[in-house]
Amino acid sequence: MNLDDLDDLASEFRNAERDVERELRVCMAASCQSSGARPVFDSLEAQLKTDPHPGCRLKGVGCMGLCSAGPLVAITPPEAGIEEGLLYREVKPEDAPELVASLDGPPVEHLRCPTDQPFFARQQRIVLEQCGRIDPDSFEDAVAHGGYAGLVRALSELTPAEVLRELTASGLRGRGGGGYPTGLKWSTIAKMPAGQKYVICNADEGDPGAFMDRAVLESDPHRVLEGMAIAAYAVGANKGYVYVRAEYPLAVERLTTAIRKARRAGFLGGRVADTQFAFDIEIRLGAGAFVCGEETALMASIQGLRGQPRPRPPYPAESGLWGCPTLINNVETFANVPAILRRGGDWFASIGTQGSKGTKVFALAGAIVNTGLIEVPMGTRLRDIIEVIGGGIPGGRAFKAVQTGGPSGGCIPAEHLDTPVDYDSLKSLGAIMGSGGMIVMDETSSMVDVARFFMEFCMTESCGKCVPCRAGTWQMHALLDKIAKAEACRADLELLETLCDLVSATSLCGLGQTAPNPVLSTLRYFRDEYEAKLQGDPTP
Amino acid sequence: MPPATPQPNVRVVTLRIDGRDVSAREDETILEVCRENRIEVPSLCQLDGLSVWGGCRLCMVELAGQGRLFAACATRVAEGMEVSTNTERLRHYRRLILELLFAERNHVCSVCVSNGHCELQALAQRCGVDHVRLPYRQARYPVDSSHEMFRLDHNRCVLCTRCVRVCDEIEGAHTWDVMGRGSDCLVITDMAQPWGASGTCTSCGKCVQVCPTGALVKQGTSVGEMVKDQHFLPILARRRHLA
């Protein structure tokens, strides 16, 4: 199969829908479903039966981004983004007659959500380009919107070495948090002697407050499969695993459907897209262990063991799953790959900053007006993300800090809001990019309390293998608890800092090495709050 | 030309440890080379003949040109490597890690069967831990005396997993494993049932001999009597390796 054949297939799928003039898209991702999208969908479906509108198609789609305004319904021409149509917020089942009636008349003003607001206008969507546009359960819809074009281009026009060159040229770095250059990682595995190799997609999104990967899997699962298949072709693997959290049942369900349909259509399995290349993917469910986001622990878990990390080197690239060379990238990294193959590495490298190319998906949550999912170019200022796109802090309260990177990250105060976001700038502020969770805190949050919250998280998620993490996080949590209750003295604070240094320097894996970060960054920017606690200030 | 005699596929490298030039086979770990050259590096979970665990973090060393520390037991040597095993920073970390271990469970040497024969105690003395600055966790742990020959005292366990590894890798019984996670981890026999009721334990006693502390001991030993004998292990391991 070459690109022309795929194009024919896509046109065929589009033609089958050529009578559709408008689409009624109902967000059926987890967040809108929890605010009641399913009954809205059902009542729209019933209403369209009693009040038929030929040319209008009701479609369940993935995440449109503005989760706080869910359930969201968009009415758009087919092929169009939501910016070009009408978006309705907080739709209830009883609004269905009015919405369907409005298809022939003026829009329903009291439900409208403006799409020219910065939340939509300031985004640049690569990973999320089809989220909220396509039906995640439909293989045809994915292909009709350009799905698998990157894979077919790779297989029919490029050698594995050329795929690696595109990836290296793109400057893509791992989106799971570490920011390791993806092209370099792939090349290392490609250089390992031919034989059994594996590709693993890390979908164990464990950071509390991060839901980017979940949204991608629920909204556009074929993109992730395509990215994995391209990776497998480039490094010479024929077997892939998606390790996904069992806490994400909807994502698991849609991924399962996508794998089944991709297999049936010949885009996974023995002869991918009618070529000699063979690649198949299996799902492995996590079982509630944050540490399994660490790559060696993740592999142990796939092998049916306790999810405990092991010392590196050897790195998975050399000795991974069952001792074979293994490529591990996270969901967002793989989701970037099809676009790079379709539009070229140079195009991708033209977006972003010097050291961080492309875009980044962030999950905005906490004390912010627009909670939800956004995608912006690397280098966007934090202030733009929070005040412009995020709409600022609700309730007239003042901004205090934004927490990035979850339990491994740090809190960034107001004076650094003009920092352009990329891997290196966040690191220099004592935070990390992480997987993309951004929790905004207003003046009512106590930073000592936040540090204690994250330390409690790390303590209960520590696997127990190495002493500094197992016993050190317990001691640090006890000290933070003492400080938060204003029962501590200066020696306790000094001991806390000593332990922070020990745990980050000597722990076995990333969980322990980064566990002190929330404490260190709050000490760096909000030391006065710790001092106040030492002086006996009992306010929480 | 005659065919070259096949050489064993292992190269020899030279490296510097604490300023001393040493040579080593490429497949050796830093810790092994240190031991060969009588350079003392503290370690607790590592034991010759058992697989590498890398959990106690006492054998961390510094490598020139590398920002982070490396566990000597889990890091292979390389040509030109410069290793420091005994800097002020490392000594400080080792003291703290030992303190963490003491504070984690209820280690009281004066009433312990292994007093005077305990690796944790010996390490503490060597590393200058004369008191523990951290508060003890004071968690209550049970003692399992159900086995007719041996006794398990969780209060003295450091979770080094030597017992788990020796039981699986040398004895082949896999009676032991670890349950739970984080500081709730416990070593268990079978389904966390009393040791004496275990259907898989062969009563070989290897776990008792390799235990570095007084967590696993022979029944009937009183304070300070439990002497451990680990010498049989490397021999068994080598035999296993050859087979």
Added chain:
Amino acid sequence: MSLERAKPPLPDEDKRWKLVNATMRRNGYADHALIETLHSVQDAFGFLDETSLHFVAASLDLPLSKVYGVATFYHLFTLKPKGRHSCVVCTGTACYIKGANALVEGLRERYAINPGETTEDGHLSVLTARCVGACGLAPAVVIDGEVLGRLDTPDLIERLDTLPDPEPTPASHRPPTTSH
């Protein structure tokens, strides 16, 4: 030479064992199928009891202690029967900032149970989860698999108090619910 070990007989007549067996067969009874198999036991029975762990260990030819170690490592697996209803309070960061702790406290006051416990009459299990991914709706609670957002303590208690209590059925007959 490999000796095919005889597979152990099913523990009892219960048809759900066939589901468990199917999972293991699909994975060729390989040891790495352990977590998948434990998932299928928990899906079928609601929790992992000693009988099922023995059966899985024997079928996959794994040491008992290893199976028990894995079952207790992962928070999602539970070795105790769950209540007829479950209430999972999300304690992710966004929910924490927006007051998840108050919900946990409220439940403790009303039902006298801590997270991870079940009321004595087996009516309700209270659990906590590390982020259910509904941060836009913080604080989020999952009641019997349904995610509910932006609840305060009185709302939550009212909802839980009005949950139907049908004929008490053995907890193991409940379908699986989201837990942590």
